[in-house]
Amino acid sequence: MLPSPYTPGETPTVLVGREEQLERARADLSMMATYGRFLGRVQVDIGSRGVGKTSLLKAVRDAAAQSGAVVVWVTARGDESLVAGLTHGLLRALEGLGVDVGPRTPLRERFQSVSLELGALGASAGVEVDVQPRRTPGSGAASTAFAELVSAAAIAARERGSAGVALLVDEVQAAPREDLRTLAYAWQELQQSTPEPPAVVFAVGLPNAPDVLTAAVTFSERFAFRTLQRLSAVDAAEVLEGPARAHRVTWEPELAAEVVRIADGYPYFLQLYADALWRVVGPDEGAVLPLDALDRARPLVADELDTMFRARWSKAAPGERRLLVALAELTDDRESPVRRGAIADRMGVTSNDLSEPRRSLLDKGLVEAADRGTLRFTVPGFAAFVRAESAG
Ligand SMILES: Nc1ncnc2c1ncn2[C@@H]1O[C@H](COP(=O)(O)OP(=O)(O)OP(=O)(O)O)[C@@H](O)[C@H]1O
Ligand SMILES: [Mg+2]
Numbered sequence: 326m327l328p329s330p331y332t333p334g335e336t337p338t339v340l341v342g343r344e345e346q347l348e349r350a351r352a353d354l355s356m357m358a359t360y361g362r363f364l365g366r367v368q369v370d371i372g373s374r375g376v377g378k379t380s381l382l383k384a385v386r387d388a389a390a391q392s393g394a395v396v397v398w399v400t401a402r403g404d405e406s407l408v409a410g411l412t413h414g415l416l417r418a419l420e421g422l423g424v425d426v427g428p429r430t431p432l433r434e435r436f437q438s439v440s441l442e443l444g445a446l447g448a449s450a451g452v453e454v455d456v457q458p459r460r461t462p463g464s465g466a467a468s469t470a471f472a473e474l475v476s477a478a479a480i481a482a483r484e485r486g487s488a489g490v491a492l493l494v495d496e497v498q499a500a501p502r503e504d505l506r507t508l509a510y511a512w513q514e515l516q517q518s519t520p521e522p523p524a525v526v527f528a529v530g531l532p533n534a535p536d537v538l539t540a541a542v543t544f545s546e547r548f549a550f551r552t553l554q555r556l557s558a559v560d561a562a563e564v565l566e567g568p569a570r571a572h573r574v575t576w577e578p579e580l581a582a583e584v585v586r587i588a589d590g591y592p593y594f595l596q597l598y599a600d601a602l603w604r605v606v607g608p609d610e611g612a613v614l615p616l617d618a619l620d621r622a623r624p625l626v627a628d629e630l631d632t633m634f635r636a637r638w639s640k641a642a643p644g645e646r647r648l649l650v651a652l653a654e655l656t657d658d659r660e661s662p663v664r665r666g667a668i669a670d671r672m673g674v675t676s677n678d679l680s681e682p683r684r685s686l687l688d689k690g691l692v693e694a695a696d697r698g699t700l701r702f703t704v705p706g707f708a709a710f711v712r713a714e715s716a717g
Contacts, residue, residue, distance in 0.1 A: 326607035330568035331600035333593065333629065339567045340384045342560030343377070346370060346553070350385045350527060354392040357523045358488035363479075364525035365516045365547070367509075369497060371534045372553030373703035374690040375593035378529035381553065382495055385527050389491035394525075395422060395482045398493045401500035408471055408504045411492055412439050415478045424481045432481060435474040442467035467503075468510035476515060479522035489523025497530035498537045498688070505541040512547050529553075532694070533687045555590030564595045574608045580616040589705055601625035634710040637691055645682045645691075646715075647672055652692065652700055653711035660705060662695035 330338055340347075349368065356362040372378050382398075389396045397414035401407045416426050416436055426432045479490045494500070508526070515522055528534075532552070539545045556564065565581050580602070588594035601622040606614050641649060651671040655663045665683075669676045683700065686692045691707075692700050702708050 326609065327572050327574070329600050329603040330571065331596045331603060333596040333600050336380050336383050337564070337568075337592075337596065339564075340377075340380055341563045341567065342556045343381050343384065343553075346381055346551070347384055347388060351388055351392075353525050353527075354389055354394065354488070354491070357394065357491075357525050358392045361483060361489065361521065361523045363515055363518075363521040363523065365512065366549045367512060367526040367528060367547055369528045369530060369534055369538075369548050369550050370553045371530050371532050371550055373532060373693050375591060375704060376553050376555060377592045378553060379495055380592070382493055382527065382529045386491075386493050389493070389525075389527075393486075393488035394491040395419065395478070395487050395489070396491050396493065398495070400495040401497055401504075403499050403501060405501075406443055406504055407494065407500040408439065408467070408507045409443055411494075411508075412436060412443075412471070412474060415474065415490065415492075419478055419481060422482060422485045422487060424485060432474075432477055435470065435477050438470040439467070439474050442470045465507065465510050468507045468514060471507055472511035472514040472518070475511065475524050476518060476522040479524045480520070483523055489525070492524070492526045494526065494528040495530075497528040498534040499530075502537075502541040505538055509538070509542040509544075509547050513544075531687075531690045556592060556595070557590065558585050561585045561588060561590055561592075561595055564592060565599050568599075569603075569608075569614070572608075573610045574612050574614065576614045577616050580614055580619060583616070583619060591705060594705065597626055597629055598622065601629075630706055631710070633704075634707055637689075637707070638711070638714060640689065641691065642682070642685070645686050648679065648682045648686060649691070649711050650715045652702065653708040653715070656702065656708040660701060660708060662699035662701040665698050665700060668700065 332338060353364050353368065357364060370378060370381060386396055386398060395418045397411055397418055399407060399410040399414060416432070419432065420426050424432065426436070475490060482490055512526065515524065535545070535548075535550050538548055562581050562585050565584060566576055569576060584595065584598045588598060602614055602618050604625065605621040606612070606618050608614060638646070648668065651668045652663055655667055655671060665676055665679060669679050687694065690703055693703050695701050
């Protein structure tokens with residue numbers, strides 16, 4: 326039996342259906358590599374849990390490395406400074422390029438002034454970040470220090486034959502607000518600087534990222550948000566068939582069609598079903614995955630999903646659970662969005678009382694706002710899990 330080429334929960338071997346997003350990133354990267362340009366707009370691809378944000382960002386990272394850029398990746402968290410993470414990553418990457426970042430070098434001094442502005446940067450986790458940019462954009466001491474570091478780093482990288490600096494931020498909505506402000510103001514300042522530092526930021530985050538960023542900075546035109554959609558049926562079929570083809574294994578067309586229907590364009594489900602099917606069939610080269618394997622694969626999928634749903638449910642506070650239960654009870658088979666008013670009625674509370682649990686569930690990525698005033702679950706099948714959980 327061949328090992329499964331599918332990747333539930335991991336970076337896919339083949340990234341399907343994201344050519345447009347990658348093209349956009351490559352265009353920015355080549356502006357930077359060819360003309361040494363500064364990319365003043367931060368591209369943010371937003372989407373629900375499991376839609377493929379990290380996978381896309383990893384492909385962008387590979388493209389950045391290929392274009393010859395110095396690459397720094399940070400996964401933002403609420404309890405760690407994003408700017409500190411970027412700063413540390415930059416210094417390490419430059420060191421790797423052979424740039425002198427030892428004591429009393431210009432880069433080390435800039436690094437230290439960012440550290441100073443951020444507070445105790447030395448300790449990584451749980452750092453108290455004390456960044457208080459003054460009222461006018463661009464006058465914050467931390468953002469100026471960070472801008473100067475990025476600028477010096479980009480120019481040093483360029484002198485070493487690198488294309489410039491590419492900063493990649495996953496889970497951007499989770500970053501502390503002060504850090505988002507520092508990053509945004511620094512990008513604003515760099516826009517005016519001469520020489521232009523060859524630098525670019527790519528970020529991905531949950532659908533609430535625009536709200537979080539707009540709350541952190543009064544101007545948000547530095548950010549260009551685009552929604553990462555679920556995959557089309559054609560692309561979904563390719564997620565199933567592409568990796569198998571590489572092993573001369575084919576999908577019975579009815580089976581592929583059925584899994585495409587169940588997954589509804591949601592990449593995580595495609596990988597999950599494909600991996601389970603592969604494991605129950607255990608194909609050798611030249612084999613066909615048959616339709617009748619689906620019933621044998623379902624229990625494996627159900628187990629995986631149950632583990633994931635249970636982890637999410639256990640992270641929900643009591644008030645959040647009440648909302649989840651009401652939403653689950655109002656969710657139909659097609660998982661259409663539910664109006665907020667209907668949820669409040671069901672819970673016997675006012676729409677206002679909903680705002681707190683609603684906000685924290687959005688932040689956790691458990692629910693999303695489909696249109697104004699509606700909510701729905703982000704993962705297919707979670708509604709049924711919540712109904713079963715609350716009945717039991
Ligand atoms: N374009 C794609 N083609 C094939 N598989 C994909 C694609 N995008 C994502 N996947 C698969 O879907 C799953 C989820 O992907 P990923 O972790 O990138 O999602 P995410 O949006 O970052 O999720 P989360 O919000 O939980 O961090 C993984 O198993 C990955 O292999
Ligand atoms: Mg992710």
